[in-house]
C-alpha cells in the first residue's frame with residue numbers, strides 16, 4: 001500500500017449517476033406532501049441521500065461482473081454454494097440459510113428460539129429485531145452499558161454489555177426464561193458504537209456458565225472490527241478479516257442484513273452452529289422466504305453478496321469507510337454542532353435535544369430537525385428517537401429513549417468529500433436559525449414500526 005495519512009478511497013469512479021438540484025419552494029412543497037417524514041420523500045426530490053446505509057451501497061466492477069455469473073436455477077444454484085462457503089470461511093458459522101434481507105432471518109430465529117414469556121437481553125434494541133422478539137412472545141431487556149445512553153460519554157466501546165445488568169436479569173427471571181442474548185456489532189441505535197472483544201469474551205464466559213447462547217446481529221461486524229483494531233489493545237496488527245472471524249466464533253447464531261456491511265443492495269441470511277436450529281430454519285425458510293438454496297434472493301444477488309463479503313473485510317476499504325464518517329463528524333463537531341461522541345461507524349448522529357433545546361420530546365425534536373435539514377438543501381437524514389422507539393406494549397405510552405437523534409448515514413462508496421462539505425455547510429445553516437424552529441404533531445400513526453410511515457404537521 002502506498003504511504004498515506006489521509007483516508008482517500010482505495011478505488012476510482014467508473015460510472016456516475018446524476019443528481020437533481022431543487023429549489024427551496026420545491027423542497028417545502030415536497031416535505032409537506034411527505035407529512036414531514038423523510039421516509040416518505042421521493043428520492044428524486046433528494047440531492048444528497050443520507051437516509052440510510054441500508055441497500056444504498058455502490059457495488060464494485062467485480063460484483064457487477066458477478067451478476068452476470070448468476071445461475072438462476074430454482075434449486076441448487078452454484079451461487080448459493082459459493083455464498084455458503086464464503087459465509088463459512090469468513091464468518092465461521094457452520095450452517096447458512098439465505099433470506100430476502102435481515103428481518104427475514106430475525107423472523108425465523110425469533111420464532112424458533114423464543115417462547116411466550118421469555119426475556120431477550122440485548123446491547124440496545126434494533127427496531128425490526130425487537131419487534132420480531134415481541135411478536136414471538138418475548139420481552140426485550142436493555143443490558144448495554146449506561147455510557148451508551150449518554151451522548152457526552154467518550155467511552156471507546158459504547159456497544160459493550162453491562163454484565164452486572166445481565167446477571168441481575170438472570171437472577172430475577174432465571175436462565176431458562178432467557179433463550180439467548182442478542183449482541184449487535186457496531187450498535188446502530190447507540191450511534192454505530194462498537195463492542196470490544198474483551199467484553200464479548202467475558203460475556204461468552206458468563207452466558208456459557210448459564211447455558212445461554214449468543215445471537216449475533218452481525219449487520220456491521222466489519223465496521224465493529226475496524227474499531228477493535230484501532231482501539232483495543234493487542235489488535236492493531238490484526239487484519240479486519242481476522243477480527244471479524246474471531247467475533248463471529250464467540251457466538252452461536254447470527255442474523256445478517258447484507259444491505260449494510262457486505263456491499264450489496266438487497267439480501268441477508270441466518271447462520272448458526274446448531275444443527276437443530278438449522279433444520280428448523282430450513283423448514284421455515286420455504287414457507288416465508290423461498291427454497292433453502294435461494295431464500296428470496298436471485299442467484300446473481302447471491303454471487304454479488306459473496307464477492308461483497310470479501311471486499312467488506314479489506315483493511316483499505318474499512319480505513320476509507322470509517323475515515324469518511326470521521327471526516328464528516330469532526331467537521332460538524334468543529335462547527336459546534338452537538339453530535340454523539342465518539343463518532344460511530346456508519347454515520348454521524350446529531351443530538352436533537354441539544355440542537356433544539358427549546359423543544360420538548362413530545363413535539364419530536366429529531367423528526368423536526370430531519371425535516372428542516374431536508375428543506376435547507378435537499379439532504380435527507382432520519383429520526384432515531386422517540387418516534388423510532390414506538391409505544392410501550394403494555395401501557396400504550398411513547399417509549400421515551402434518552403437518545404433523541406438525527407442520523408446522518410453514509411452509504412458505502414457513494415459520496416465524495418465535497419458532498420460531505422456541502423452536508424456540513426447545510427447543517428450549520430440550520431443551526432444558525434434553530435431558535436425559530438417549532439415542533440411537529442402526528443396526523444397519522446401506524447401501529448408497527450411507526451417511523452417508516454407516520455405523518456406529521458407543524459405545530460401552529
Ligand SMILES: *Cc1c(COP(=O)(O)O)cnc(C)c1O
Nearest residue numbers: 101102103126128188217219257
Ligand atoms: C438493518 C438492520 C436490521 C434489519 O435488516 P433488514 O435487511 O433491513 O431487514 C437488523 N439489525 C440491524 C442492526 C440493522 O441495522
